[in-house]
Amino acid sequence: MSTPRRGRPRATEIDHAVRAAVHELLAESGYQKSTVDMIAARAGVGKAAVYRRWRSKAELVFAAVVHDEHLPPPPETGSLQGDVAGVLAVIQSSLDGPAAASAIPGLLADVQADPELAERFGTQFVGRQRDYLVRMLDRAVARGELEKRPEPTAVHAVLLGSVFAWLHMLREPVPAGFADRLAGPLTAALRELD
Numbered sequence: 001m002s003t004p005r006r007g008r009p010r011a012t013e014i015d016h017a018v019r020a021a022v023h024e025l026l027a028e029s030g031y032q033k034s035t036v037d038m039i040a041a042r043a044g045v046g047k048a049a050v051y052r053r054w055r056s057k058a059e060l061v062f063a064a065v066v067h068d069e070h071l072p073p074p075p076e077t078g079s080l081q082g083d084v085a086g087v088l089a090v091i092q093s094s095l096d097g098p099a100a101a102s103a104i105p106g107l108l109a110d111v112q113a114d115p116e117l118a119e120r121f122g123t124q125f126v127g128r129q130r131d132y133l134v135r136m137l138d139r140a141v142a143r144g145e146l147e148k149r150p151e152p153t154a155v156h157a158v159l160l161g162s163v164f165a166w167l168h169m170l171r172e173p174v175p176a177g178f179a180d181r182l183a184g185p186l187t188a189a190l191r192e193l194d
Contacts, residue, residue, distance in 0.1 A: 014043070014049055014053075015053065017043035017045060018040075018043045018045065018049075018050060018053070018060070018064070019063075019064040020043070021038075021039045021040075022060065022064035022065065022099075023064065023099050024042060025038055025039060025042060026061070026065070026098075026099045026102040026103055027098060030102050030106070031061065031102055031105070031106035032106045034057070034061075036050055036051070039057075039060065055120065056110075056114075056117055058107050058111055058117060058121065059117075059120065059121065059124065059125075061103050061107055062103075062121070062125060064099075065099045065100050065104075066100060066103075066104075066125075067125070069125070069128060071128055071131075073132075073135060074090070074135055074136040075087060075089075076139065078143075079143075080136075080140040080143075080146065080187055080190070081183050081184060081187040083136045083139065084136075084187045084190070085179045085180050085182075085183035086179070087132075087136060088159060088162070088163060088179035088182055088186070089179040091159060091160055091163045092163050092167070092174060092178060095163055095164060095167050095168070096167055096174060100167075100168075101167075101168070104168055105168075126156075129156060129160070130152045130153065133152055133155050133156055137149045137152070137155060137190075146190070146191065150190055150193035151193060154193050155190055155193065158186055158189055158190065158193070159186060162186060166178075
């Protein structure tokens, strides 16, 4: 019979506890009223453990609610339109829900107000999103579906902007088949960017 492990929790346990605390506090208090101190206390960890992983509340909340620094490969369906539908579904799942609705307005305001945070945020999250899209686009070029890779920033704006506007500006519920319905017109738009 093994004895219970004592001492500091493992890194994955800390990460899980902190992310769970973020979701709970966003539901209870919202983004603006939630602090790193509150998140650490709710997770049962020291504030230093939080700051070893994330340099700001905005980075922590984005990683917990939208996506962390590590993105899996984009969906690979064998066609650009299928891949676009898969990417739209991934974007939708990361931006939809009460935690994202609570966090995103304040989080974006914090990023816009702090040039150093904006630079880190651009590298840590936005840059990785673009790399993710480049992988999808390069596959389409290799299959002959695109003559050349469209400018990744424009592709990012077209795909992310469509979902973001629907969820966070229009604030409409996502209809069934949302990603598949948008994939055709947005794929055509990407070809125009080629």
